[in-house]
Amino acid sequence: xxxxxxxxxxxxxxxxxxxxxxxxxxxxxxxxxxxxxxxxxxxxxxxxxxxxxxxxxxxxxxxxxxxxxxxxxxxxxxxxxxxxxxxxxxxxxxxxxxxxxxxxxxxxxxxxxxxxxxxxxxxxxxxxxxxxxxxxxxxxxxxxxxxxxxxxxxxxxxxxxxxxxxxxxxxxxxxxxxxxxxxxxxxxxxxxxxxxxxxxxxxxxxxxxxxxxxxxxxxxxxxxxxxxxxxxxxxxxxxxxxxxxxxxxxxxxxxxxxxxxxxxxxxxxxxxxxxxxxxxxxxxxxxxxxxxxxxxxxxxxxxxxxxxxxxxxxxxxxxxxxxxxxxxxxxxxxxxxxxxxxxxxxxxxxxxxxxxxxxxxxxxxxxxxxxxxxxxxxxxxxxxxxxxxxxxxxxxxxxxxxxxxxxxxxxxxxxxxxxxxxxxxxxxxxxxxxxxxxxxxxxxxxxxxxxxxxx
Numbered sequence: 001x002x003x004x005x006x007x008x009x010x011x012x013x014x015x016x017x018x019x020x021x022x023x024x025x026x027x028x029x030x031x032x033x034x035x036x037x038x039x040x041x042x043x044x045x046x047x048x049x050x051x052x053x054x055x056x057x058x059x060x061x062x063x064x065x066x067x068x069x070x071x072x073x074x075x076x077x078x079x080x081x082x083x084x085x086x087x088x089x090x091x092x093x094x095x096x097x098x099x100x101x102x103x104x105x106x107x108x109x110x111x112x113x114x115x116x117x118x119x120x121x122x123x124x125x126x127x128x129x130x131x132x133x134x135x136x137x138x139x140x141x142x143x144x145x146x147x148x149x150x151x152x153x154x155x156x157x158x159x160x161x162x163x164x165x166x167x168x169x170x171x172x173x174x175x176x177x178x179x180x181x182x183x184x185x186x187x188x189x190x191x192x193x194x195x196x197x198x199x200x201x202x203x204x205x206x207x208x209x210x211x212x213x214x215x216x217x218x219x220x221x222x223x224x225x226x227x228x229x230x231x232x233x234x235x236x237x238x239x240x241x242x243x244x245x246x247x248x249x250x251x252x253x254x255x256x257x258x259x260x261x262x263x264x265x266x267x268x269x270x271x272x273x274x275x276x277x278x279x280x281x282x283x284x285x286x287x288x289x290x291x292x293x294x295x296x297x298x299x300x301x302x303x304x305x306x307x308x309x310x311x312x313x314x315x316x317x318x319x320x321x322x323x324x325x326x327x328x329x330x331x332x333x334x335x336x337x338x339x340x341x342x343x344x345x346x347x348x349x350x351x352x353x354x355x356x357x358x359x360x361x362x363x364x365x366x367x368x369x370x371x372x373x374x375x376x377x378x379x380x381x382x383x384x385x386x387x388x389x390x391x392x393x394x395x396x397x398x399x400x401x402x403x404x405x406x407x408x409x410x411x412x413x414x415x416x417x418x419x420x421x422x423x424x425x426x427x428x429x430x431x432x433x434x435x436x437x438x439x440x441x442x443x444x445x446x447x448x449x450x451x452x453x454x455x
Contacts, residue, residue, distance in 0.1 A: 031171035033249025036310030041221035043280040050273040052210040056198035066218035067254030072410040078243030082398040087233025088321030097383035108439035115315040120357035153350030159339035170306030177299040182263040189266030227314040316345035326450035368432035371421040378414030
């Protein structure tokens with residue numbers, strides 16, 4: 001059998017497969033936003049932020065600033081998602097605004113390290129967190145990490161209905177647990193007056209360097225707000241539900257972060273905040289005794305698994321879209337005949353994330369490349385302006401408010417993060433850029449192969 005005939009048969013099978021099922025409603029999409037963003041950061045990084053920034057007022061302003069900046073990005077993505085309500089999200093928006101190469105490099109970066117590396121990092125953090133309680137050795141940590149990735153990948157292969165059920169359940173448990181923790185700490189700490197005392201300290205900034213470091217940490221805590229756009233191809237009424245979930249989800253996350261920080265500051269002194277990296281456990285232990293740490297362990301575990309599941313759900317939808325465009329192996333675009341899920345894309349992502357989690361070397365690679373994610377965020381938000389100019393005729397069911405200032409301010413912040421990272425670590429930044437550029441010959445190869453099969 002000739003290669004051309006085999007390719008034609010493969011293409012025929014792919015084209016007759018059922019498309020992704022539109023099963024996600026507004027609540028489901030919001031749970032993806034909130035459940036993916038809120039992982040372990042809110043239980044840990046308030047300590048490092050308090051170390052960098054002495055003023056409680058400045059800390060709260062930075063958390064608010066991070067939330068507003070994230071909301072600006074979310075509103076910009078909402079306009080793009082309403083125009084192009086299909087699987088792939090940012091990959092699709094980049095392709096429509098700038099052409100196929102920048103879009104491919106983004107998708108390649110996701111698969112190679114950014115998204116897969118995030119899954120690996122989240123799974124490793126869960127195993128490390130539970131490892132202290134379960135007394136796991138090195139192999140035990142690796143086995144637990146692998147099991148988390150494999151089990152969630154397998155569950156997501158069984159259909160988007162099961163995926164959203166898992167995500168929604170963890171979302172409700174997570175928000176309920178955080179609300180219970182915050183309410184208990186605020187009720188216990190309101191008599192101490194620690195929060196009021198901290199907020200009475202005058203707002204002073206002697207150097208902008210720690211403020212920048214604090215903002216970067218806060219933005220890391222908001223990371224993942226964009227991934228729901230990848231699942232637009234499975235949303236009911238995506239032109240309505242995608243903008244709604246992005247806006248509402250981002251505001252929920254911001255509110256949760258502010259309330260949780262208030263709970264910490266009502267219980268711990270600034271010195272205690274700075275000296276306890278596991279700030280949630282420290283606050284609960286101080287208020288309710290050592291037995292409360294078990295509740296925190298359970299809450300953090302649920303929160304991490306919810307974030308991990310959100311990442312597992314979303315990434316393969318980008319690879320699915322790339323395969324449909326002919327810039328990735330066609331098998332990534334195949335869906336399971338029974339469950340209509342991109343099974344191969346899910347399995348490939350899960351396998352590669354497991355390899356990265358075992359290798360140990362992915363951590364440096366992830367650090368090298370992650371700054372480039374903000375380059376793509378900036379380019380994507382700028383696409384709102386580009387498409388308003390180049391394609392004014394497009395139907396826009398949702399318009400970003402305060403245009404063009406909302407996208408401009410987000411792009412300025414994104415470029416600030418990218419430039420500061422390059423200036424701080426020029427060598428490592430060049431390594432990250434080089435890793436992304438390895439996608440150029442792959443893109444040319446896939447385009448050549450796609451053009452050849454059309455002849």
